[in-house]
Amino acid sequence: MGERRLFRIQRQELLMDEVRQRGAVRVRDLAVRFAVSELTIRRDIAELAAKNLLTKVHGGATQPSDLARPAPVRSRRPASPRFTIGMVVPSLDYYWPTVVSAARMAAAALGVHLQLRGSSYDSGEDRRQITRLIEARQVQGLLLAPTLDGEDVEGMAAWVGSLPVPVVLVEREIPRWTSTSRQIEWVRSDHALGLEMAVRHLHQIGHRRIGLVLSKGSPTSAYLATGWARACADLGLPGDLVLRESVALDVPGHREIIAGLLARCRASGTTALVVHSDPDTMSIAQFCAEHGVRIPQDLALVAYDDEVANLAEPALTAVRPPKAQVGRAAVEMMVARLAGGGRRPSQRLLVLPELMIRNSSAPPARSSG
């Protein structure tokens, strides 16, 4: 058939074709097919293997494979997988202490070390802290809660995805797709469902006009708004009673804001409020007490974020995000990844909040009709 002997390049082209088609080639077969000596084929294979286009094996060649690579230089401590995990959280005095302490306990239980860095709700500071941890070369993995609210969300996401160590996001989620090949893992509370639980609870005990008070600028606000919209749509409630203002005691002018809020409630017949974060809820409760609005008879309250809700008077019904479980699960996920040898599929864990029913929620004083 082959009247003219093929050029080396042509032979190699056909050889690669065969490899791609069948997954492997045999020196013997190719020597016959191309009517050249086996030595020539071997030389072709060696050449292609040097370019990493295929893997040379005894007797032939196969597709590029990592298995052929010489055993990874694993002369390091063979036993005692005492990993060190870095953790960067945006705050050390709100929300995160519970998460961190659970992470600490889980790390201790698993025999790994946890290195904590506080950051702020600022991408630049996040990057700085993360870079410091990486450059110290002490951490094998990172638990991160970066701020993804800024303008450069995509850039930050891509940067996080390109870090040289495995990453598990905590209470955060990379939006849409990241260009990195390995999808980033995360663990977070299902805040949207938590808010739905609050609304459903109020709906179930008879409330038909429910309002929502969101803190400004909190990363969880978006989830809460989503849950709010979903719950209102499902239950056929008006979804427009939303206030996006912080009303905690340390906010200047909070009394005026609350007064306005209560006026709106009266005007619209709103009998219940879901309020983001305990201090804001307690601020409202206190204002109500001072102005003769009875909790829960005149206004039912559900706090989102059960830090101190049980200390209020009356004790506040509250949605409790599963902070401890999130912290623990994040550490466990990271340890599983580090111990899994890089071949474990990524996971994404949603942990559901709990609804703690206390005394600030009760059926509305007079049912309509």
Added chain:
Amino acid sequence: MGERRLFRIQRQELLMDEVRQRGAVRVRDLAVRFAVSELTIRRDIAELAAKNLLTKVHGGATQPSDLARPAPVRSRRPASPRFTIGMVVPSLDYYWPTVVSAARMAAAALGVHLQLRGSSYDSGEDRRQITRLIEARQVQGLLLAPTLDGEDVEGMAAWVGSLPVPVVLVEREIPRWTSTSRQIEWVRSDHALGLEMAVRHLHQIGHRRIGLVLSKGSPTSAYLATGWARACADLGLPGDLVLRESVALDVPGHREIIAGLLARCRASGTTALVVHSDPDTMSIAQFCAEHGVRIPQDLALVAYDDEVANLAEPALTAVRPPKAQVGRAAVEMMVARLAGGGRRPSQRLLVLPELMIRNSSAPPARSSG
């Protein structure tokens, strides 16, 4: 199947594949499958174990695991009270064997008993099997994969939610809200993301018109369609090239359907297809081979569901749902719930598929002018 003797690397590649997919392999089985002596398989396993790619056990090998190595601090659970967990799956010959066998292994590792029931893709049969398990009063928890496609989705969901034992759904998700107070947990593959991975892969290597072939009536179809829509929207691809037909070899008239499909591809300039389930993909590949359509030069193929994709010729690029991980995680989640004393927040776990890039996907032969 045993055509010609494989090279060592190919054997090891397939062995690792099996380990990752099923969680474990047996020396005996592999020796038969590869038509080599058991000693050879043992040597392969020893070699891979030396690279920490798997863990050698008596009789075979498993995924790298800390359980088998000298546990540093990890003292076994103090005599877990030997729970019995029931598991009801809709099929025992497709997709589910891998999930079940991983669940079995996890159960064994945790010292609990797993009671399996096969059902069919039918709500009535599901209820019958579940009822039987409950009435026997032998199970403390249930892993369920009920069919939620019928008309009475709400009713089935509510019924599952009202069962007297904890439930973890496997590869299923209760749509929207259930009236039961405790939210049902689930573990499932992120099939939508898996499909996105396939589309993004094809897009990245240069394909601009991509088609989708969905099996009819599969519960995962909905997820795949979602991922398809998302990927097409994100990438600005036409999302209309969808065929909802089974084209496996055992479907009467599959040749005509495939012929029509290829005609449509030619007419629309489609250069790549994502196909649900391996057999359908292989059917298409075979038809192409018979009709001179070259894979991957003329048509790139990506299979969804990596059961036998690596046995095709050329080996099929495929998305592999993390079946084993789903099965294992479901058992672990249930045991955590049973051991947690009812006070543990519910969790919902998404496990990400892997994209196994083989030879059926390559850049299109000539880019459009």
Added chain:
DNA sequence: CAGACTTCGATCAAGGTCGATCACGAACGA
């Protein structure tokens, strides 16, 4: 806890494969 059974791995042996070396011929440029 012991006996039956299976699995493991060290050793030796056989056969195929590799590559260093030397040698040859064709293509190429001055």
Added chain:
DNA sequence: TCGTTCGTGATCGACCTTGATCGAAGTCTG
């Protein structure tokens, strides 16, 4: 035309891979 360079081929000892054997070690069952 000649010399150089490149691609190729023959040879053979070393090397790689696999298999058979069998005592040792592990696992299961009663």
